[in-house]
Amino acid sequence: MSDEAKIVAASIVNFLNQQLEGNTLNSDSKESLEVGVQCVRAAFDLSSEELARGVDLLQLVRQQQGGVEASKAEAEKLKNEGNELMKSEKYREALEKYTRAIEIDPRNAVFFCNRAAAQFKLGQNEAAVADCMAALALQPNYGKAHGRLGIALTVLDRHREARAAFARAAQLEPDNESYKQNLKLAEERLAESGQAAGQMDIGGLLQNPQLLNMASEMLSDPNMQNIISGLMGATNLTNNLGNGAGGMDALIQAGQALAQHMQSANPDLVEHLRRQVRPPGPDGPPNPPPAQ
Template sequence: MAEKQQRLVLSIIDFLKDSLDDIKADDKEGIEVAIQCIGEAFGVDPADEQQVARLSVKPATLPTIFDVFLKTREKVANNNTAQASSSASTSSQPKTTSAEDKAQAEKFKQTGNTQMSSKQYDQAIESYTQAIALDPTSAIYYSNRAAAYSSKGDHLSAVGDAEQAIAVDPKFVKAYHRLGHAQYSLTDFRAAADAFERGLKLDPTNAGLKSGLENANARIVPDDDDDDGPPPLTSDNGLSSSSARGAGGGGVPSMADMLAGLGGMGRGGGGGPDLASLMNNPQMMAMAQQMMANGGLANLMQNPAVANMMGRVQSGDMPSVEELMGDPTLRDIAQQFGGGMGRGA
């Protein structure tokens, strides 16, 4: 499941949980069941603190994200309406900002900068907004307001202003840094990396953009959809996991492969024979094939004595054949599934 989808699902679950107090008591049980079903369907567990920390978009919430969308759509619609009205009324070029308006806008910007220094972020936002109203062609005003929004934790609004600054002036490098910082704060590390990379194309030596890109790339988690899975596991003798499963299925290695792996480890610690030579015994091979065919291998691997032996082998404590055959349980198993092995030992 892609991480971006899980973030959305977690936001939906948080919204539903926060809404429980606002709905009728008769409907609460249905909402709680829906929360559980949605979480299970998308692999999101609200009780998993590590997963929540990785997927959460707080301080943003689903309602605030939706509110930004509505405001953006309304603003775009109003702009389109104004442009259409202007085109219908005159074919001349749009009215340019007067020198007087530009001068006044600069004063509002300076005021906003002073307020930012004093951490008066709301007042700074208002000052930059007034500057934008007088001169909407300045990318600096949008960029400064994005910084003010980020400083107060409203990173979604900062994203909107940074993108607007880029739309006004695509070569204004600082806007890409504002955008990358806001996206990083929202834990959308892929989007943050993209913003920093776009800025570096304009200013390849910008240290801030380089640092931001490195930090964003370090936090990116590959989506499950892009993961082709780990490479096939191989045993010490080079056999792939598909060869090691054998006809018994269920991921249990075949007896032939198991003995080959044991043989590759050399002689037993007790001075016993080289187990690899057992692979040359036709009777041993026939035993392994018979066990795979009748399901005995699966039962064998469930035996506690066998499990203990395999655990010792994996930890590097290689038992000798004499030691194995000295165990009554293992000896009985060997005699049951291949008398030749018991007698040979």
């Protein structure tokens, strides 16, 4: 048996003995620990000299916790320095501060979101999007990260994604007027680019998780399988009869049954699809101010 294994076992025995000497355990717990100490000593054949080589586990844990807190404090200091550099328009230096903070504490969403702002100021919009996504992976309901994501996506002409980001930001922070204004701007740009509600985004629909889940559930539903079989039968009948009224009526009936099933299964999703294909009305949103 290696010396390292014996040192670890000795450290555990010493820790258990420390607990036995304290006043925090009841008699049953102490009895269990005493058995545990005997078992570990016997299993590793620990002598008194070898027990003396064990380390203080409690002290190690306290030191580690202290080191973690010190590291977080250093990361927070770097973030604050980056914020000051941003105010002075020293964006590259600020980016370096945020990067160092992330290296120390990669679980802090604020650091990624702040670095995204520096990336955006430097014209590194793809990197800004990546940092916003990293922040949202850590903290999905982070309104500022959604807002900054929307701005970077707007510059990249990814207006549909920008609209979704601003919509989420406005939902999380309903009193933030800039998010509402930027949402209107994204909608206006979608309309100008021909990507508005009057034009269906087939690629987006195929990636819609709600639609995919509903399709999977529908295909496993026996009633839905009967409807699809009827629809296919009606299609074959129409092909055989040309444009005969009988074949077309059967096709229409099967299609109506499919639509009714979709409506009853997920009315919210059906309404969302309707909005995507519905042409914009005469009263469009007012012209919003530029993104901030």
